[in-house]
Amino acid sequence: MRRGWKILVAGVVLTLLVAGAAAGYAWYRLTQPFVSAGETAAPATQTASAVRLKQLVHKLSTDFPDRTFDNAPRLNGAAVYLESQLVALGLKVESQRFTAEGRPYRNLVVKLGPDTPEVMVVGAHYDVAGEQPGADDNASGVAGLVELARLLKGQTFRQRVELVVYTNEEPPFFRTPYMGSAIHARSLAETGKRATLMLSLECIGYFSDEPGSQDHPVRLLNAIYPTTGNFISLVGFYQDGDVARQVKAAMKSASDLPVYSINAPGFVVGVDFSDHLNYWNEGYVGMMVTDTAFYRNKAYHTPQDTADRLDYRRMAKVVDGVRAVVMQHAGPAVPAR
Known part of the structure; x- marks a missing residue:
């Protein structure tokens, strides 16, 4: 009897240990903890401008609100404006044109560095969901992309970097082959290119220091992640955790913004x-x-998603972080020590 009890206890302890180890591993893969700021391939010679970001977001959200899939004047007007901003930086802009449900659309593509089979992509969508200004979603991401282009101009790269401004991210084209990003991703595959890393800048301007301002998709995550919305988040799929660690380290190297x-x-x-x-x-x-x-942003997809609600100082730090990722991933090789 005593021996059977000991076996039972041992079995329970072993089960708890296995369950604890599995939970620990899942937590590790989910959150990528213990990541410290890493080295970047090329130190920043300039930083993102909060003033420029504010100007870009204000222009897009006030002059081109309601830039929906079926509002061609506003959608095309936004594309023309963004193209002019990139051209003004001295960059060559290509239009990737396509048709969806009988209407013409276009992505804007800026290619930096050598023409290599491997490509790093940073993109953001400029359309909105319904009649709204779309400041955070997603004038913030597009403004960040334009400012990133300014920071990357003239840099040296070991592989191709493509900065892409997408259309048709929002419904009714979301999760369809007619998303602008689906068109671009497919074009890479069809031409034998391979995206080694893609970063989507999606709502990067809203921050809050109020306790309880951050929600999470699962209540259990409240015990793992902050409930104050004063950080930027890197979201990826479960199997890409190792790459996420590298991206996270590079972003943390660029500023004091929590990642x-x-x-x-x-x-x-x-x-x-x-x-x-x-x-x-x-x-x-x-x-x-x-x-x-x-x-976090309760004005998401509403008319209250306006430019005055965004934090451009912290938004600039996000752009600096993305710039660090690009230079680490595609910039000059770091000399061996």
Whole structure:
């Protein structure tokens, strides 16, 4: 009897140990903890401008609100404006044109560095969901992309970097082959290119220092992640955790803005809610850089999503972080020590 009791206790202890180890591993893969600021391939010679970001977001959200899939004047007007901003930086802009349900659309593509089979992509969508200004979603991401282009101009790269301004991220084209990012991702595959990393800038301007201002898709995550919305988040798929660690380290090297990451299965609500989904569908590593959108910003997809609600100082730090990722991933090789 005593021997049987000992076996039972040992079995319970072993089960608890295995369950604890599995939970620990899942936590590690989900959050990528203990990541310290890493070295970047090229130190920044200039930083993102909060003033420029504010000007870009204000222009897009006030002069081109309601830039929906069926509002051609506003959607095209936004594309023309963004193209002019990139051209003014001295960059060559290509239009990737396509048709969806009988209407013409276009992405804007800036190619930097050598023409290599491997490509790093940073993208953001300029359309909105319904009649709204779309300041955070997603004038913030597009403004960040334009400012990133300014920081990357004249830099040396060891592989191609493509900065892409997408259309048709929002419904009714979300999760269809007519998303602008789906068109671009497919074009890479069809021409024999391989995206080694894709970052989607999706809502990067809303921050709050109020306790309880941050929600999470699962209540259990409140014990793991902050409940104050004063950080930027890196969102990716479960199997890409190792890459997420590298991206997270590079972002943390650029500023004091807190960076958290989550690598979760696709069934977790919000994990695949942006353009990175289409690169993942092609077999590439795609991740979203975000303020977590509707989990923090309650004006998401409403007329209250206005430019005056955004924090451009912290938004500039996000852009600096993305710039560090690009230079680490595609910039000059770091000399061996």
